[in-house]
Amino acid sequence: MIIIEEDTTVKKSYKIEVDCANCANLMEEATKKTEGVKDCTVSFMTQKMKVEFDEGADPAETMRQVLANCKKVESDCEIYL
Amino acid sequence: MTKKQKNLLARILVAAVFFVPLYLISEGIVQVELPKWAMLALFLVPYLTVGWDILRKAALGVKNRRVFDECFLMTVATVGAIALGEFGEGVAVMLLYQVGELFQGVAVGRSRRNISELMDIRPDYANIEGEDGNLQRVDPDEVETGSVIVIQPGEKVPIDGVIVEGASALNTSALTGESKPMDVTVDDSVLSGSINLSGVLKVRTTAEFEESTASKILDLVENAAANKSKSENFISRFARVYTPFVCYAALALAVLPPLLGMLTGLGASAFASTGAMWREWVLRACTFLVISCPCAVVISVPLSFFAGLGGASNQGILIKGSNYLETLSQVRTVAFDKTGTITKGSFEVTAVHHNPIDARQVLEYAAMAECHSSHPISLSLRRAYGKPIDQNRVSDVREISGHGILAKVDGADVAVGNERLMNRVGVPFQHCHHTGTIIHVAIRGEYAGHIVISDTLKENAREAMEALRRAGVERTVMLTGDEERVAQAVAHDVGLTDYRARLLPQDKVACVEQLLSEGRGRGKLAFVGDGINDAPVLSRADIGIAMGALGSDAAIEAADVVLMDDDPLKIAKAIRISRKCLGIVKQNIIFALGVKAVCLLLSALGLANMWVAIAADVGVMVLAVLNAIRCLFVKKL
Numbered sequence: 001m002i003i004i005e006e007d008t009t010v011k012k013s014y015k016i017e018v019d020c021a022n023c024a025n026l027m028e029e030a031t032k033k034t035e036g037v038k039d040c041t042v043s044f045m046t047q048k049m050k051v052e053f054d055e056g057a058d059p060a061e062t063m064r065q066v067l068a069n070c071k072k073v074e075s076d077c078e079i080y081l
Numbered sequence: 082m083t084k085k086q087k088n089l090l091a092r093i094l095v096a097a098v099f100f101v102p103l104y105l106i107s108e109g110i111v112q113v114e115l116p117k118w119a120m121l122a123l124f125l126v127p128y129l130t131v132g133w134d135i136l137r138k139a140a141l142g143v144k145n146r147r148v149f150d151e152c153f154l155m156t157v158a159t160v161g162a163i164a165l166g167e168f169g170e171g172v173a174v175m176l177l178y179q180v181g182e183l184f185q186g187v188a189v190g191r192s193r194r195n196i197s198e199l200m201d202i203r204p205d206y207a208n209i210e211g212e213d214g215n216l217q218r219v220d221p222d223e224v225e226t227g228s229v230i231v232i233q234p235g236e237k238v239p240i241d242g243v244i245v246e247g248a249s250a251l252n253t254s255a256l257t258g259e260s261k262p263m264d265v266t267v268d269d270s271v272l273s274g275s276i277n278l279s280g281v282l283k284v285r286t287t288a289e290f291e292e293s294t295a296s297k298i299l300d301l302v303e304n305a306a307a308n309k310s311k312s313e314n315f316i317s318r319f320a321r322v323y324t325p326f327v328c329y330a331a332l333a334l335a336v337l338p339p340l341l342g343m344l345t346g347l348g349a350s351a352f353a354s355t356g357a358m359w360r361e362w363v364l365r366a367c368t369f370l371v372i373s374c375p376c377a378v379v380i381s382v383p384l385s386f387f388a389g390l391g392g393a394s395n396q397g398i399l400i401k402g403s404n405y406l407e408t409l410s411q412v413r414t415v416a417f418d419k420t421g422t423i424t425k426g427s428f429e430v431t432a433v434h435h436n437p438i439d440a441r442q443v444l445e446y447a448a449m450a451e452c453h454s455s456h457p458i459s460l461s462l463r464r465a466y467g468k469p470i471d472q473n474r475v476s477d478v479r480e481i482s483g484h485g486i487l488a489k490v491d492g493a494d495v496a497v498g499n500e501r502l503m504n505r506v507g508v509p510f511q512h513c514h515h516t517g518t519i520i521h522v523a524i525r526g527e528y529a530g531h532i533v534i535s536d537t538l539k540e541n542a543r544e545a546m547e548a549l550r551r552a553g554v555e556r557t558v559m560l561t562g563d564e565e566r567v568a569q570a571v572a573h574d575v576g577l578t579d580y581r582a583r584l585l586p587q588d589k590v591a592c593v594e595q596l597l598s599e600g601r602g603r604g605k606l607a608f609v610g611d612g613i614n615d616a617p618v619l620s621r622a623d624i625g626i627a628m629g630a631l632g633s634d635a636a637i638e639a640a641d642v643v644l645m646d647d648d649p650l651k652i653a654k655a656i657r658i659s660r661k662c663l664g665i666v667k668q669n670i671i672f673a674l675g676v677k678a679v680c681l682l683l684s685a686l687g688l689a690n691m692w693v694a695i696a697a698d699v700g701v702m703v704l705a706v707l708n709a710i711r712c713l714f715v716k717k718l
Contacts, residue, residue, distance in 0.1 A: 019186055026150075043383075
């Protein structure tokens, strides 16, 4: 019998637009440092960003902050919230 | 090309038209006398046309305290060159840098789309027959389970279902990589993502769109890019260190040698004046900065992996992430579950040895007792019995893993299982001289006889082992719950290096752990199963491969690599694809870093000017991107 633990953290996927691969890495770093974000992976190839939020964090509010932080490292990027 | 890219292309063309005559004048090829300030003003026109956004981004970067981005580097390098009077070179670097950016954007964007198209099995619509008999196109998301949809020739099956009317041939190559069409008719199930080739089909859907095969596969493939490999992580860490390092090196190059020259006179004699010495070293430092952009490497590695994943999925091999692609390339040991991987898993009852009761009755009791199990053996018992089963006659069913089943049939205690079960219930049994799986049956505590069930080898099993050996797999081990005799026969027939017989399901995990510790330091271990009952083993191995997974959710969940059809040759193919892909990744890393290192050295020695630097930067990127695309071509591998 395998018991599958219920995953309580919220994970969301967002479509992004970013022009260069290194910029995508920078966005990933910036997102990870944002408060309320537990983990994040940015895929330049699929132009998608997966964000895992801390428990109790409000995804909408956190993502606004994430977008602001990403704009700081790469002014041309876009996250479609 | 996107709007942004078209815009950039226009700016590049305008700037180039301005730049070329100016450059010819400044080099003295065309004789026009102009004062220096006029030349500067004229050169600034193409410079600003093509580079204004870079300058803007550099300024923003400084404002946000992120100095070491490539826009900043390009700005410093080009402004530095212009300030030193090298107008032509400064503008050219900016121009070529933007050409490189444009190429990268277009090439990467295009290959991204190509790969995505390869994997695109997403149906756009479903046809529903309206009351007036006309077909209506609806969003597949809106189709409820149990509705009847119409699939016309040439259309994709949007949702999983069962055919209620019509017959046709289906092309399932997007799902399995198998190009031979599959004939289907009423009562056959069809999977979303396959393409209807010939006749009109009416299909009753058995799942929602979200739960259908096509959606699940797409989900898997899209998530795959998020599982980054070690190489990718290495490269992004490298880029983080590389750029600042080159910047400080450039600063040192600009300041230290001339200072040393002024203080000690060392090397200063090579220059006409102190000013000329400073100018030379600062120019070299600017060249350094041009080479410091890490983009060629950073782009080519994930692109290679992405292309590899795309190429593999086109062959019916779904790999859940670049990290698994990387692990797959290091596989040296492959462990197999027997049933469904080496053998067909379609068991047939080949003999019933009975005493004292009738053969039909032995089979009937066995089929009844096994009526709830979906194990292939149970299915074959029910098939051999051939009549519908009245489940009301069966009660108290207890499945003992690795042993068999205890149940009450028509109120009588029945035990159906292997020798171990007979020992457990204390019934003496007869051995059988047939090769195959022997199912003993005891009724009311009396031995009633046994049923012989045989499995057949897959046609390709032998070739598959041979292909694995050629692909560099040193050890192939079969794990089975079967008797020693059966296991040995199968292992010998297909050419396995080793086997383990009489394993209970939980023993398989222990066995894999033992193989893992034996093979430590000599490559990775892959476990191949059919996804039924072997989820723990799939996850324990370095890499779990599920095969024949089309339509089996459990296998898709548990495995790292999913082979959509059940051809064992695909295992070796998956390994070869991963080797090719990793090879290309290595080539790109070594090539790009090598060229950069050489250019850095040459420019520090004053042997490479800015032209060489920017050509190397853009050229390396172009080649690396083109090389990465090769990962896509894996069909003939």
